[in-house]
Structures are given as C-alpha cells and as structure tokens.
Amino acid sequence: MAKHAELIASLPKAELHLHIEGSFEPEMMMQIAERNRVEIPFKTLEEAKAAYNFSNLQEFLDLYYQGMNVLRTEQDFHDLTWAYLKRAKLDNVQHVEMFYDPQAHTGRGVAFGTVTEGILSALKQGEKELGISSMLIMSFLRHLSEEDGFALLEESKPWHDKFVGVGLDSSEVGHPPLKFERLFARCRELGFKLCLHAGEEGPPSYVREALLDIGADRIDHGNRSMEDAGLIEILRDTQTPLTNCPLSNLALCVIDDLKQSPLKAQLEAGFLVTVNSDDPAYFGGYINRNYEQISDALDLSAQQVVQLAKNSFTASFLPENKRSHFIQKIENA
Numbered sequence: 001m002a003k004h005a006e007l008i009a010s011l012p013k014a015e016l017h018l019h020i021e022g023s024f025e026p027e028m029m030m031q032i033a034e035r036n037r038v039e040i041p042f043k044t045l046e047e048a049k050a051a052y053n054f055s056n057l058q059e060f061l062d063l064y065y066q067g068m069n070v071l072r073t074e075q076d077f078h079d080l081t082w083a084y085l086k087r088a089k090l091d092n093v094q095h096v097e098m099f100y101d102p103q104a105h106t107g108r109g110v111a112f113g114t115v116t117e118g119i120l121s122a123l124k125q126g127e128k129e130l131g132i133s134s135m136l137i138m139s140f141l142r143h144l145s146e147e148d149g150f151a152l153l154e155e156s157k158p159w160h161d162k163f164v165g166v167g168l169d170s171s172e173v174g175h176p177p178l179k180f181e182r183l184f185a186r187c188r189e190l191g192f193k194l195c196l197h198a199g200e201e202g203p204p205s206y207v208r209e210a211l212l213d214i215g216a217d218r219i220d221h222g223n224r225s226m227e228d229a230g231l232i233e234i235l236r237d238t239q240t241p242l243t244n245c246p247l248s249n250l251a252l253c254v255i256d257d258l259k260q261s262p263l264k265a266q267l268e269a270g271f272l273v274t275v276n277s278d279d280p281a282y283f284g285g286y287i288n289r290n291y292e293q294i295s296d297a298l299d300l301s302a303q304q305v306v307q308l309a310k311n312s313f314t315a316s317f318l319p320e321n322k323r324s325h326f327i328q329k330i331e332n333a
C-alpha cells in the first residue's frame with residue numbers, strides 16, 4: 001500500500017486534466033461496439049488490454065482515436081461520461097474540468113450535438129446524484145488546421161455558454177501553439193479560458209508560446225518547462241497552473257521512471273502544479289493512483305500531498321468563494 005494512501009483517499013480533489021474519451025475502458029468499448037454493431041480489431045478483453053501498449057504520444061493517439069470510433073449515439077457519450085464520474089467519486093473527486101475532442105467525432109460523421117448533449121446530460125446527473133461539480137472544455141486537435149478549428153468554433157456556437165474554456169491537444173511536435181494564434185485570440189475575445197497542452201513532448205519554446213504569445217490560463221503537462229530557467233521564473237511568478245499527469249508521462253515515455261518526474265522540483269520551486277489522470281483507461285490509473293504512485297516515487301511529504309490537493313482547487317476555474325470552500329474543507333480534514 002502506498003505510504004499516503006489513506007490521506008490521499010480522504011482528500012477532496014479537483015481533476016483538471018481529463019480527456020473523457022481517455023476514460024473509455026476496454027470492457028465498455030467492447031459492450032458499445034456490440035450494441036452499435038461496429039467491428040473492432042480485438043476479439044477478447046485480453047487482446048484489447050494487450051494492445052494498450054505504447055512508447056510515445058503518437059502511438060497512444062492512434063489507439064485512442066481508434067477506440068472512440070465505436071461511440072456513435074448520445075447515449076454512448078452519456079454512458080462514457082457517467083462511468084467516469086462514478087469512478088471519480090470513489091476517489092473523492094469533487095470537481096472536474098473535463099476535456100473532450102469534438103473533431104475526433106464530427107470528422108467521422110457523429111454530430112457535434114450528439115457528442116456534446118450526451119456528455120452534458122451525464123455531467124448534470126453527476127452534479128445532482130454524485131455531488132460532483134463540473135465544467136467542460138472543448139479541445140482543438142492540433143494536428144488539424146487552424147481553419148478546421150475556426151469551423152469547430154462556429155459549429156459549436158449554440159453551446160458556447162456550456163464551455164468554460166477551450167483546449168489544444170493531440171500530436172504536439174510540429175504543431176506549435178502559434179499555429180493557432182488567431183483562433184485562440186478569438187476564443188479569448190469570446191471569454192473562454194485557454195488551456196493548452198505544451199511541453200509534454202514538445203520543446204520549452206512551445207510553453208513560452210502558449211504562455212507569452214497566446215496567454216494561456218493553464219498549461220497542460222508543461223514538463224519540459226524545466227529545461228528553461230527563464231520559464232521556470234515566469235511560471236513561478238505568474239502562478240500559471242500546470243496540470244501534471246504522472247502515469248501518463250510514464251506510459252508515454254515522457255519519463256523513463258516516475259522518479260524522473262519534475263513534480264517535486266516544481267512544487268519546491270513554488271509552482272502551482274496539480275496531479276491529474278489524463279487518459280486513465282489507457283495509463284493504468286485514476287486520480288488517486290496517480291497521487292499514490294508519484295508520492296511514493298518522489299517521497300513526497302504529507303504536507304506536499306495536501307498542497308497538491310489544495311492546488312487542484314486553486315488552479316480550477318471555480319469562483320473564488322467555491323475555491324476557498326474546498327480549500328477550507330481540506331484544511332479541516
């Protein structure tokens with residue numbers, strides 16, 4: 001058992017970096033494939049699990065996009081989201097800011113409204129029945145063009161009040177934030193928070209672009225920021241949140257060992273860093289397992305674990321009164 005397992009289980013947490021399509025467990029994938037009569041390349045659960053094996057981001061993404069191909073109906077998206085929320089509840093997640101990738105669905109003929117309404121209905125149910133508050137972040141796929149991004153922004157117009165922000169994900173190297181400079185400027189004008197994956201595989205210059213040229217409100221991953229002393233200073237001084245995903249970093253070979261994670265150094269440098277699960281069905285663990293494994297690997301103190309849980313609310317897009325409510329709850333725990 002992990003050293004701080006009980007403490008971790010007891011702490012209220014916010015999950016700020018979670019792709020709902022990355023919570024698609026192979027069991028559910030097989031059920032939905034059957035229900036929708038969609039062919040998948042696995043005959044058994046064992047075969048599916050054996051395929052969840054990758055050595056970089058692109059290998060993972062190829063599987064991730066293939067897996068979500070079985071999702072076709074509003075009910076599918078509802079079921080996927082509901083399953084995640086029930087699982088998150090077990091880990092004492094009390095607030096989630098969830099990414100989804102509409103272009104990965106509209107690009108194969110599933111309507112934007114089908115995807116979005118399915119997710120939203122489950123989030124509403126999660127609030128009511130599980131007491132988990134939630135916000136939705138619409139992500140742009142960075143391997144597609146900025147023009148495609150503008151088309152998504154237009155298509156999503158009737159739902160703009162349902163999103164707290166927009167994101168940028170998928171294949172990082174070769175697709176720097178500045179490729180989407182005009183798109184994010186427009187999103188900022190529309191009042192969206194900006195969350196960009198940067199510095200996962202890509203160089204520190206991508207984090208600089210996200211932060212200084214685009215004006216990101218949060219950096220997703222940001223591991224490679226540690227290679228740039230100037231950037232370290234900026235991240236500390238601006239308190240721009242970083243959403244670190246330890247088991248994702250390990251599975252995608254961003255690090256060879258959890259001991260190489262920058263998380264402790266970032267905490268000790270005074271960054272507003274958080275722990276998240278990214279794509280938990282693919283990377284071997286939901287949020288508590290991420291906290292447990294990284295705490296053991298880096299020998300984090302109980303105080304540092306508590307700090308991470310507090311950071312998860314401080315770094316959220318919740319209004320100040322709600323953030324301090326949760327932080328108070330942690331202090332009283």
Ligand SMILES: Nc1ncnc2[nH]cnc12
Nearest residue numbers: 019169170171197278279
């Ligand atoms: N870790 C990750 N990096 C980039 N794009 C993603 N889409 C889903 N998970 C991702």
Ligand SMILES: [Zn+2]
Nearest residue numbers: 019169220278
């Ligand atoms: Zn991610």
